[in-house]
Amino acid sequence: MSALRRYGLRNLPAIDDVHLLVPAERGITSTGFVHVERTRRLPAPRIRSGVPTAPVPRAVIDAARRAPDLDAAVAMMAEAVRDRHCLPSALAVEIEERSHIDERLRWAMMPILGGAHSVAEADAWNLWARSGLPEFQWNVRVFDAAGRFVAKPDGWCDEVALAWEIDSRGYHSEGDHFRATLARNARYTAAGVVVLQTLPSRLRSEPDEVLAELKAAFESARRRPRPDVRLR
Template sequence: MAFDVSAVVGPQGWVTSEELLIRVSPRTVGSWVAAGKLVRLRPGVLALPSAAQQWRTRLAAALEGREAVASHGTALALWGLAAHPSGPVHVSVGTSMSARGSAGMVVHRAPAIWAERRRVDGLAVTSVERSVVDSWPRPAGLDRTAVRAAAITAVRDRHCSPRDLLTELARRPRLGDRTELSRLATLLADGCRSELEIWGCLQVLRAPGMPPFVQQRRVTVAGRTFVLDAGYDDVLLAVEMDGAAWHGSRTQREADIARDALLATIGWQTLRFGYARMTRSPDACRREILAARQARLRLFAADRVR
């Protein structure tokens, strides 16, 4: 009797040997493996060749029947914070368990890994903050820029807080390059929500000679609340840093104009700096902010005299 391999394996594209042997004989399984119709993902787990190329399939197979969680770059991908890199999936197990992996799977040993598990799409995974910290010193196929972006997105989209990142980091005193990650988490705690805002904060707003400002300043007008990238309360001056990807669209530009006009009705002036200008000409940006602030100081002083 001829069997359809795909139908026997099922819609997931992978199956345990135990389940498969209920459906077909050991001889049939052996012939399918020999013919390349099935591949072994790990001892006791087989998959269709097409499914074995998909990282989610390899991950589900790696987690099957064991106290293991997706971790490192694989966890970031499962959380939707990074693209999964080519190569093996990464999972973590407890310190008392074997770290034996396979060609398509890397196994890490870590304390308290199972007790702290989360779930995404039914799969066990490390917390977002642990996923970021685990990936930081050895990105496992991701470059450092991708891990930074994952951390920023995680905080911006409220998957975790800067405090969560700092707490997880405190548990890892020997983490490689921990100073850089601590600095990033601190900037996120201050209110930065993009690489442009981090650059602008460090190179422009906090540069020597620049006046103090309120980061992520909330302003309510006409029943609507806006969050300014930076606000100089003494002169009602707002500074906005516009990323090319978001603020480059016509719809968003029109929304920015309407927002600035509404803020102007209660006295706020808005300065906007695009990505190219902020990163290429920080000196000019600082001079413009200082000039606008001085002009506003004179204006406010004149109003008080009247």
């Protein structure tokens, strides 16, 4: 985790141990808060604040392996990609080059490769994957016929111009965030876009109900003429 803090990542578990990579032939062992891992895949270090540090993809996957739960691992991978510390493909390569890794981590990486930028969006991606609906894209920018920005939906079905927003009550219901959400929804309406808003908690507590709502929203969007909106 200490390497990721040096790169500026914030969404990290409260683990204070230092994870130290050393060549496989070295006889150094762990002690105290220092966890030593001998490896035959020692990466070329990046210097951060004068300290040799593993590159972001290696640091993320090493931290994800030691995360307290899968949500924490997804959160780290999503933040690294969302804030452009690394490409999702670099994380995938780092996972695939390991001979021994928890298969759940490979599964957890799939929504990130698909474009999800958070744990909630990963939940939405997994629900969409069960839906049988046409392709959804994630975090793309939508513009109207005049080239005006409409929104950057969490999920987007371009076939029928359907937006899916995973809107948390805490973030979207207060102050400037509330006003921004109302303005976003007004732009959707003006552009003729059908939008479904879902609370993140319902993706796990009521997945079947959310799936039914998503399919109903898709059918509603499919029945009307597709508006002249496009991705850029």
